[in-house]
Amino acid sequence: MAAERSGGGDPARTLALLWRTPQEPKPVGRKPKVSVDQIVTAAIAVADREGLGAMSMARVAQELAVGTMSLYTHVPGKGELIDLMADTVLQERDLTAEGTWRERVKHYADRTRAVYQAHPWMRDVSMVRPPLGPGLMDGQEFVLAALADSGLEPRQVTVAHVAVEGFVHGAAASEVDDQQLAAVTGESGDSWWGARQVFWDDYFDVERYPAMTALWNAGAYDTEGTLADNMRSSFDYGLDKLLDGIEGGMR
Amino acid sequence: MAAERSGGGDPARTLALLWRTPQEPKPVGRKPKVSVDQIVTAAIAVADREGLGAMSMARVAQELAVGTMSLYTHVPGKGELIDLMADTVLQERDLTAEGTWRERVKHYADRTRAVYQAHPWMRDVSMVRPPLGPGLMDGQEFVLAALADSGLEPRQVTVAHVAVEGFVHGAAASEVDDQQLAAVTGESGDSWWGARQVFWDDYFDVERYPAMTALWNAGAYDTEGTLADNMRSSFDYGLDKLLDGIEGGMR
């Protein structure tokens, strides 16, 4: 499937939900069987376990022992529900670090990475037209405050911000991609690559790929850790180098 | 939708398709109305125009004036078709640059970025369990060759490779995310943000977000170009800084 579209519906309604604009409880009328919070929690639970593809309105309703259409009383549609899910898990980051600007950016990256680890379906949520809720905004503020303390010019802060944000979300996304596929398909990454041993036997052409062959022979791929360990290292390495570059560019 | 899963089917069959293992034309039997190439081309055309979400088997068959089920004679399923589409467009990169290792990595990034621009649905294709076809492999070889020429240790080359690859695909993906959403939903990014003016009016809290407010007041967001221009700048900036960091880490 394609990336999940954030809600394109009425912005005012969506914003009210994201910020949980308190509305005085209705004095009359039938009592609700479910709340927005319950729906969002159930939806996150389903997506955590079975992926965003399995998170259908019918599935969530079933989880809550409620008719499918009842959900539409509380949430405008599936797109908006995904917005609410994303902003909710971003709030789990709990960003309260002290330290140098670099330490704080690193902290932000680690916490964001943890969110993706806990909720791999975040990979499928586009952050280009993001849910403008507290989870997202608090994160933006945190990174921007850190970068502003670095001594960069204001304009440069915003450029660096986009680069950092892109790297963090991008790297976290590819890092959890594998787990997500493992969970959804029931096949582990190791198993998948193992089944493709045929490729190296039947298709890999040593003459066509000399650099890869040389690296292989040099033992560059004889790693100790698991695939997940390697991705983790590259995440840290890449962020470090990116921050090195940003820092170096200031002088 | 969730990220499109690469084909989990029989690896041997998929690899044969990716590398177009030549098979002698059948001497007997009904003549095929369509070829694998035609199917892949039609599928890419549909996805280019209407997004991967619109690329259904029925839609592609319609494009070719053929029954839906006929496609399954030539392609195992939708997942494998997406693999073929992805590897095909990656071949468009045509990587033949000379120059320093940095120039070559930059060239690779630019060409890959161009593929995403031309085929925004690539954003939705997971590259964690990639199609092991010529398009992907030639790209890997190219970057690895460049990085190997940088003077990094073999082990470091592979770590840097994952970081670069992650950055390029991640940044290119978010860069086209906006266009894709514009194409699929029919609403431009500017229009979308405009409709969310309410947020700044009704929800943005100056006291809660001092860093953002300060940057705003300093004119950091008074940019000239379009949203697309800004993302392009950040892509270049981020890659530059990442390569600076990698280069600096060698000494």
Add this chain to the structure above:
DNA sequence: TATTGTTTCCGTATGGCCTACGGAAATGAG
């Protein structure tokens, strides 16, 4: 208690998706 206004619940229906199955149609060889 009976009525009325309000709110929530949810069954049905529409139109989409992928693909397993199996028979019909086309083709070349004998």
Add this chain to the structure above:
DNA sequence: CTCATTTCCGTAGGCCATACGGAAACAATA
């Protein structure tokens, strides 16, 4: 003309989001 082989594709089953409209629950009022 027969027949093996290959491709074409209609049908059907089981998913999905959500528009619509009526039924059910509840508080206030008469």
